[in-house]
Amino acid sequence: MPMSIKNAILLFVVVTLCAAFSMRIFQGLDEMMGDQYWVVDVSQGDHGWYGMGLLPHVVKMPKDIVKALNTDADPANNVEIYAQAGDFAGDSVYGICFGIPLIMFLIWFAFIIGFPDRVDPYLLPRKIFTIAVIITCSVVVNLFLMRITADFATDPMARIANVAGNHASLLFHNAGIWFAILFSALGTHSHSMHEVAAPDSRQWQTQANEKFSWMFILLGAVTVLEVSLVNSKLALPDAAVDYSVWIIWVVIFMRMFGFSPRYWIKRGRGISIMVVGTALTLGAFYLLERSTGTLGAGFASPVLAKALGVENQNIGLSLMISIYLIFWMEFAAAIRMNGPVKKPVEQKIP
Amino acid sequence: MSEKELELLARIEELERHTWRNSAILRAVAMVAGTAMIGIIVASGVVGGGHGSHWTGPAWNTMWLYGLFAANAVSMFWTTHKD
Numbered sequence: 001m002p003m004s005i006k007n008a009i010l011l012f013v014v015v016t017l018c019a020a021f022s023m024r025i026f027q028g029l030d031e032m033m034g035d036q037y038w039v040v041d042v043s044q045g046d047h048g049w050y051g052m053g054l055l056p057h058v059v060k061m062p063k064d065i066v067k068a069l070n071t072d073a074d075p076a077n078n079v080e081i082y083a084q085a086g087d088f089a090g091d092s093v094y095g096i097c098f099g100i101p102l103i104m105f106l107i108w109f110a111f112i113i114g115f116p117d118r119v120d121p122y123l124l125p126r127k128i129f130t131i132a133v134i135i136t137c138s139v140v141v142n143l144f145l146m147r148i149t150a151d152f153a154t155d156p157m158a159r160i161a162n163v164a165g166n167h168a169s170l171l172f173h174n175a176g177i178w179f180a181i182l183f184s185a186l187g188t189h190s191h192s193m194h195e196v197a198a199p200d201s202r203q204w205q206t207q208a209n210e211k212f213s214w215m216f217i218l219l220g221a222v223t224v225l226e227v228s229l230v231n232s233k234l235a236l237p238d239a240a241v242d243y244s245v246w247i248i249w250v251v252i253f254m255r256m257f258g259f260s261p262r263y264w265i266k267r268g269r270g271i272s273i274m275v276v277g278t279a280l281t282l283g284a285f286y287l288l289e290r291s292t293g294t295l296g297a298g299f300a301s302p303v304l305a306k307a308l309g310v311e312n313q314n315i316g317l318s319l320m321i322s323i324y325l326i327f328w329m330e331f332a333a334a335i336r337m338n339g340p341v342k343k344p345v346e347q348k349i350p
Numbered sequence: 351m352s353e354k355e356l357e358l359l360a361r362i363e364e365l366e367r368h369t370w371r372n373s374a375i376l377r378a379v380a381m382v383a384g385t386a387m388i389g390i391i392v393a394s395g396v397v398g399g400g401h402g403s404h405w406t407g408p409a410w411n412t413m414w415l416y417g418l419f420a421a422n423a424v425s426m427f428w429t430t431h432k433d
Contacts, residue, residue, distance in 0.1 A: 146410075148396075149409075149410065152397045164410050165409050166406060166409050170414075171409075171414065177414075178417045178418055181421040182381055182421065185381060185424075186374075186378050187374065207430060211427060236406045237406070238407045240407065241412055244419060245415060248418050251423040255426035259426075259431070263433075266433065
């Protein structure tokens, strides 16, 4: 049974509001820095760090002074740069950075809580506790990773938040998704007293061989796609981030819609939700960039053209497409419209 | 059904429950292990990286992304599509 259109819209609105609010937190950190650097104040705490070494004491310092200190001949007077405005939220590629919290809140609300129409009041406290654990794990682990980056940064002008996560909001929200999947696999959010009945394995047939070959065919396809996108300057020059999202798309696509064309042709509705939703979202972010002037879409982007040159104005297109394909694919699953089209069963009149 | 058959059925069901539980544990272990394995490679990228202005190379963020690949690949392999 698909979700009613009213509930589907409710889910989308709630998830979008939460993602926008979450991004506001990171934008607030960016705004605190203004046009100066945040540098680690080594005179305080344990050589500039507190909270088990996870949090830095930061002070604002003008960029030209930091540059003069860190590029002169004397390495002893170098300061450690934590971040500059933009390293947390990533407003210049807002379309890309917004997609990750959007997916995260969709997973939290739809797949963990069962919002809006499958909320189990008995399990709700357990599920909210699971989400609290996910948040705590994400924050602690990522602060730890940022501290590691700080200790290993070699380039004197490297900004810790940027080297650790490109944009720190990506770190925290990606980990929010990863821990959500991990705890779901562990069954943290479901009943423990009533064991789930094991499926009847007598009817099972292994599909592993077909799955492997189709996975490698599709991975090969997105590899070719990624290389051509990079060569035509539609993707980041260093393919590590771009490519990882495309290979995630492959495995989620195979899970959602089946592993071969035999299954895909029966799931036209879910696939069209994915494609149309992505096209509409890209349009929405195009208009958002035109209306705000600061929140970049990642493609056809005056913000990127100004920062990196006109030839690089489409450099986020690959990430925009792959991230929103994943979001709309998950959304189709959340509203239970990703399954095969069922033929109406003829009723036998007794 | 005879008592012997019932007893056998009960034993098979218990075995199935245990197999299912073990597979659930293995799934979580595979996710963490796959992420950690790739995390080591990404970590070496992070350690070597950082060029001041616009760093777009591998970062810890990228480790989470490859971790998401590991997690989703595991659940893909455990999903069966009947039609």
